Amino acid sequence: MACELACGYHRDDGFALLSACIMVTRGREKRDYSAVVLKEAENLVIARAEGLEIRRIGAVEEGGADQSKGDASAKPLLLREPCDLCSDREEGPLCLQFCPVNAISMN
Amino acid sequence: MEYLSTHKISIIDLVTSKVMDQELDEDLVKEKIGGAGITTALYEEYQGEDPIVLGTGLLTGTLAPASALGMITAKSPLTGKVCHSPLTLYAGLELKYSGFDYVVIKGKSQKPVYLWIHDGVADVNDAKDVWGKDVWSSTDTIRDLMGDQLIQVLTIGKAGESESDFAQVCINYWASGDRWGFGKLFGQKKLKLVALRGMSLLEVSDAEGFVKQCKELLSTLKAGAFVDKKGIEEIPAIIGEENIQKWLGPIVHRHVSCFNTPFPTNTFVFLDEDPKLLKETEKKEPGFLITDIHGLLGFKKLGLSAADACALLRDCAKYGIDPVAVAELNQKAGKNKPDEIKKSFSGLKGSLESIGKGKFSPWCPHFGLSANEWEKKQAVAYIFGIHPIFALLSPELSEEKLIELANLGTGLGFTSETLDKVIADITK
Numbered sequence: 360m361a362c363e364l365a366c367g368y369h370r371d372d373g374f375a376l377l378s379a380c381i382m383v384t385r386g387r388e389k390r391d392y393s394a395v396v397l398k399e400a401e402n403l404v405i406a407r408a409e410g411l412e413i414r415r416i417g418a419v420e421e422g423g424a425d426q427s428k429g430d431a432s433a434k435p436l437l438l439r440e441p442c443d444l445c446s447d448r449e450e451g452p453l454c455l456q457f458c459p460v461n462a463i464s465m466n
Numbered sequence: 467m468e469y470l471s472t473h474k475i476s477i478i479d480l481v482t483s484k485v486m487d488q489e490l491d492e493d494l495v496k497e498k499i500g501g502a503g504i505t506t507a508l509y510e511e512y513q514g515e516d517p518i519v520l521g522t523g524l525l526t527g528t529l530a531p532a533s534a535l536g537m538i539t540a541k542s543p544l545t546g547k548v549c550h551s552p553l554t555l556y557a558g559l560e561l562k563y564s565g566f567d568y569v570v571i572k573g574k575s576q577k578p579v580y581l582w583i584h585d586g587v588a589d590v591n592d593a594k595d596v597w598g599k600d601v602w603s604s605t606d607t608i609r610d611l612m613g614d615q616l617i618q619v620l621t622i623g624k625a626g627e628s629e630s631d632f633a634q635v636c637i638n639y640w641a642s643g644d645r646w647g648f649g650k651l652f653g654q655k656k657l658k659l660v661a662l663r664g665m666s667l668l669e670v671s672d673a674e675g676f677v678k679q680c681k682e683l684l685s686t687l688k689a690g691a692f693v694d695k696k697g698i699e700e701i702p703a704i705i706g707e708e709n710i711q712k713w714l715g716p717i718v719h720r721h722v723s724c725f726n727t728p729f730p731t732n733t734f735v736f737l738d739e740d741p742k743l744l745k746e747t748e749k750k751e752p753g754f755l756i757t758d759i760h761g762l763l764g765f766k767k768l769g770l771s772a773a774d775a776c777a778l779l780r781d782c783a784k785y786g787i788d789p790v791a792v793a794e795l796n797q798k799a800g801k802n803k804p805d806e807i808k809k810s811f812s813g814l815k816g817s818l819e820s821i822g823k824g825k826f827s828p829w830c831p832h833f834g835l836s837a838n839e840w841e842k843k844q845a846v847a848y849i850f851g852i853h854p855i856f857a858l859l860s861p862e863l864s865e866e867k868l869i870e871l872a873n874l875g876t877g878l879g880f881t882s883e884t885l886d887k888v889i890a891d892i893t894k
Contacts, residue, residue, distance in 0.1 A: 459531065
């Protein structure tokens with residue numbers, strides 16, 4: 360995902376999906392369902408078609424393990440650094456600038 | 467090869483199940499640039515062993531706009547020529563990050579196998595859990611087995627296993643641009659599927675300059691002709707075919723881009739769910755992702771409703787057969803009922819008028835270009851790893867801009883003369 364690569368570049372000066380603090384989930388592909396997950400210092404922010412959800416890192420998910428099975432991914436999001444909104448860049452977050460379909464915005 | 471690369475080529479011998487890693491030689495990159503330039507060279511190097519070469523373009527999986535493309539290069543069972551088939555969606559991206567820029571698959575296995583290519587490792591595994599399954603079940607099985615739903619799967623279905631002339635290598639659950647019968651080649655090699663996933667790091671020679679140039683180019687593209695256009699149903703009107711928006715529109719759920727591509731060339735339709743639903747559906751298989759405009763138009767020309775046409779596309783994808791061939795040969799046979807068309811999958815035979823005449827898959831429309839112009843522009847897209855449809859729709863992605871990006875990314879000093887020579891080599 361371009362936003363993940365841009366975020367990874369902000370961290371590593373190279374292109375890597377693993378080092379990004381943002382992730383586009385493409386789980387449950389047959390349902391064509393996706394979401395953008397952002398790691399903040401203490402929260403995971405999950406943005407998807409039906410709205411925004413903020414989960415405290417470490418909190419037990421409602422619905423148990425089965426609900427999260429469909430999002431299984433080899434990318435360990437919890438190991439990533441939290442988003443700093445690209446604070447050292449005058450132009451703001453790189454993920455916004457590189458989203459090819461303008462799917463990300465910031466209030 | 468130090469930059470925009472994972473440095474490695476995997477050479478997989480299906481006869482012995484042995485895998486050998488080879489370094490990607492910088493001199494080869496200087497001479498052939500990448501993508502189809504190098505897959506063609508690798509094909510020629512191993513041609514005595516009837517290889518299938520998987521590859522990525524020089525810019526694939528980077529911030530370069532539309533850098534989604536990977537490719538399969540092999541001799542087409544349909545044409546007898548060495549041809550290239552596009553790997554879109556996220557398959558090119560995952561191949562690049564799997565740890566190998568190129569994969570050469572040579573020889574034939576005695577028993578069904580699959581390849582698991584990930585994190586710099588390529589394994590040849592027994593395919594007993596997936597052989598005999600359709601495309602959708604195979605993808606589900608392999609993802610569940612590996613515990614990762616983001617694995618990209620290049621797989622054949624029953625058409626490939628039975629070595630149908632029109633068997634297609636599908637991407638995950640969806641039709642691909644394989645119009646060359648490469649699915650038959652997979653079947654002949656007893657190769658059920660290739661699973662791709664990786665976490666590599668691509669280093670960049672002039673990282674700041676490369677990213678700045680990508681950003682400027684993306685801004686230009688996003689202000690261009692595509693601002694208000696979305697989805698596969700926009701394409702027929704652009705290529706001079708009948709406008710299908712009223713026909714398809716009522717079942718469209720959303721549009722889907724391939725990796726980092728500003729124009730979504732794929733459209734998801736809901737067949738068993740309300741297309742207006744925004745929250746996640748409870749249904750496991752609500753619809754289908756249309757990735758091939760010619761297949762869709764082929765079924766429309768048989769007089770089918772959009773829902774029936776898309777349901778047939780889904781059936782073709784599960785069986786792993788080229789929908790364009792199915793539509794054309796059924797039209798010739800005078801069949802236009804979904805049930806009888808579906809029954810024709812097994813044992814489908816005949817010659818196609820829509821078969822590709824050149825080296826690149828006719829999956830990408832010509833958009834009014836002459837055959838030579840189209841072939842040249844496809845060559846450029848396949849060398850750099852740019853989405854073939856988007857490349858034709860975006861004059862802003864010029865050869866000069868792509869060479870400039872390649873030089874910022876690699877520091878290798880490519881020139882237009884280098885590119886012209888590679889184009890001439892791979893289109894001759």
